Amino acid sequence: MLAKIHSFGLSGLLGFAVEVEVDVSPGLPAYDTVGLPDAAVRESRERVRSALRNSGFEFPMRRLTINLAPADMKKEGTLYDLPIALGILAATAQIPPESAEEYLFLGELALDGAVRGINGVLPMLISARESGIKKVIVPVENAAEAAHIGDISAYAVSSLSEAAALLRGQAEALPIARGEWKGEAAEGYTDFADIKGQQGAKRAAEIAAAGGHNLLLVGTPGSGKTMLAKAIPSILPALTFEEALEITKIHSIMGNLRGSDSIALRRPFRSPHHNASTAALVGGGSKALPGEISLAHFGVLFLDEFPEFQKDALEALRQPMEDGTVTITRAAMRACYPAQFMLVAAMNPCPCGYYGGRQDRCRCTPSQISRYRGRVSGPMLDRIDLHVEMTEVGYEDIAGRAPGEPSAAIRARVDAARDRQRARYQGEGILFNAQLTEAHMQRFCPLDDKAEALLKRAFTALDLSARAYGRVRKVARTIADVEGSEVIRPEHIAEAVQYRSLDRKYWGG
Ligand SMILES: Nc1ncnc2c1ncn2[C@@H]1O[C@H](COP(=O)(O)OP(=O)(O)OP(=O)(O)O)[C@@H](O)[C@H]1O
Ligand SMILES: [Mg+2]
Ligand SMILES: [Zn+2]
Structure with missing residues (x-):
């Protein structure tokens, strides 16, 4: 039968x-x-x-x-x-x-x-x-x-x-009760209040979180790059149920969710080691499983000691960073996974680490320095919207008792900026500024004459690529959103452009 x-x-x-x-x-x-x-x-x-x-x-x-x-x-x-x-x-x-x-x-x-x-x-x-x-x-x-x-x-x-x-029909079926879902704030992370000084870097982290932008921290040893990066989960915007489902789907196929952790409550923060293989990072293996970039979907992918990652692995990130998805093709199957992550990368300015520090301790030769920086390719750098330089905080800052702004206050601004973005992009299929396409930008990122002129000048002076031009505009959109402004003003453009100045300083020429 x-x-x-x-x-x-x-x-x-x-x-x-x-x-x-x-x-x-x-x-x-x-x-x-x-x-x-x-x-x-x-x-x-x-x-x-x-x-x-x-x-x-x-x-x-x-x-x-x-x-x-x-x-x-x-x-x-x-x-x-x-x-x-x-x-x-x-x-x-x-x-x-x-x-x-x-x-x-x-x-x-x-x-x-x-x-x-x-x-x-x-x-x-x-x-x-x-x-x-x-x-x-x-x-x-x-x-x-x-x-x-x-x-x-x-x-x-x-x-x-x-x-x-x-x-x-011998047993009464009890349907499972619908889950009650409520996103939670991150716990157990360093609070921004504990990070002394570094106002510029903290501001950049806030903007990155508000718009889902990529962030590069370049600085001398002990300047707090790793500390700041690890504090970022504490200012990430609240998760929506739809985002939680998307994240959970990916983690579900990895078997990461059993029992009480059945659905994501917070945004993921992934920090793979620099020895990670290309497959571990972008996905693959015989079963074409998702990699770190997909496990970091709607959250943060933190790559510490950025130039130490394998060149192939870094290059493999480029396409997903542009598309927000990754396709893995294996002999028997082809799998497509979302990978809309916010990249936070940290690195020293030179092999010894002290280039540009307060005391001039760097003894690296120019060719050593350029080889080191060259491991981060131009196209990769181009995809990182915000570059920040960090130097060791001075004695006054470290010893000073004035508490910094707590993460909760920053997170409230980030949340407000995200709400503004969600409302603006209703029905567009996107949630935040980093996802804006060229067509969206014409509609949602209009510049007034002054802002336009400023961007034009910066474009020539900094020798920016067409991609960088678009990315500066998106960051300016986020800065305006953080400031609660619907129009993008010259000062928003000016700040956004300033986050691209490292292209020229470290990688230019
Ligand atoms: N701005 C700061 N405020 C408070 N503590 C700090 C700050 N910067 C550094 N520290 C202290 O110094 C330690 C080292 O900082 P961290 O590991 O973040 O440096 P790093 O920039 O990542 O250095 P490396 O280049 O060596 O990786 C931190 O754990 C923290 O205790
Ligand atoms: Mg570090
Ligand atoms: Zn050096």
């Missing part, structure tokens, strides 16, 4: 419907899985057989053929164990064959019949909801993740017998 069970699969972040067809026919006992299964799917045989027997069901000693349709999509992982086992039960009339029809099933089986959690439940259910599915059965471990999806009733089961009882 033939039974069909609905399940789901993932290709990148996009889910697709999978029909699990189980055919039980007379003949020598056999168990064949077809439909592009990976090793984990093929190994379901042992788990399914033991789980059925240990749950008190009969495992048919006949010829079993399991087909996962559509045949041209790769099926990965252990999530088909539960649908296969239920398919066998339906095909052998151990449960009413039509009882499973209205549900979608996902879950791995343990040998004793327990249902185990799986990765990627959130993106699968979001896609499932879009394709009109109303009821899903998921592992208890994934219940919290499933609880956030509206318009879909999710039921959590802890064992195969529980799932079977539910289908036989």
